[in-house]
Amino acid sequence: MRPRVSVQDSALRSGNFSLRIDPVRREDAGLYEAQVAYNTESQSCQVELGVITVTLSPPSPVVENEPLLLSCNSSHGANLLETRWFHNGRLVPTSRTFCSLHGTLSIPRPAMSDAGSWRCQLRYSNNEIVSAMYNLKILGFDGPTNPVVYAAAGSAAD
Numbered sequence: 001m002r003p004r005v006s007v008q009d010s011a012l013r014s015g016n017f018s019l020r021i022d023p024v025r026r027e028d029a030g031l032y033e034a035q036v037a038y039n040t041e042s043q044s045c046q047v048e049l050g051v052i053t054v055t056l057s058p059p060s061p062v063v064e065n066e067p068l069l070l071s072c073n074s075s076h077g078a079n080l081l082e083t084r085w086f087h088n089g090r091l092v093p094t095s096r097t098f099c100s101l102h103g104t105l106s107i108p109r110p111a112m113s114d115a116g117s118w119r120c121q122l123r124y125s126n127n128e129i130v131s132a133m134y135n136l137k138i139l140g141f142d143g144p145t146n147p148v149v150y151a152a153a154g155s156a157a158d
Contacts, residue, residue: 001028026051029075051075054120054134062110064140070105072120072132079125086119112140 006020017034029051035044052074062068072083085092085105092098092105099106103122107114115138121131151157 082123
């Protein structure tokens with residue numbers, strides 16, 4: 001897993017044996033065990049790493065009015081009961097504009113206003129809730145709704 005994995009050597013003396021993984025990948029999910037031996041003592045602990053991913057189809061860049069699909073997947077083993085999507089912190093209701101099904105969100109005609117922070121929230125049968133963020137960028141025209149621009153003769157127009 002090198003060079004994505006590190007241990008803070010300076011923290012070892014104070015008893016901090018934390019492992020840092022950056023960036024985390026889907027295949028990093030699983031059980032991790034730390035074993036520490038000092039003189040005649042030994043200690044161990046286990047930590048399970050769950051990984052949640054949000055993917056975009058088709059991949060970036062997204063063009064305004066071209067359909068897109070955001071998918072939210074987790075390594076969690078329990079049955080998925082509910083998926084909720086949030087845009088810029090607000091819950092997104094299912095509608096013609098946003099169709100949510102089995103961890104995916106379909107946006108048939110994305111607009112410039114759909115750009116920004118998207119968060120999926122998954123709730124499982126053991127009542128555990130996990131979530132992940134995705135920053136959606138959309139290429140399009142973010143200008144006046146009226147495409148006519150007037151400029152004085154002899155001046156510049158943008």
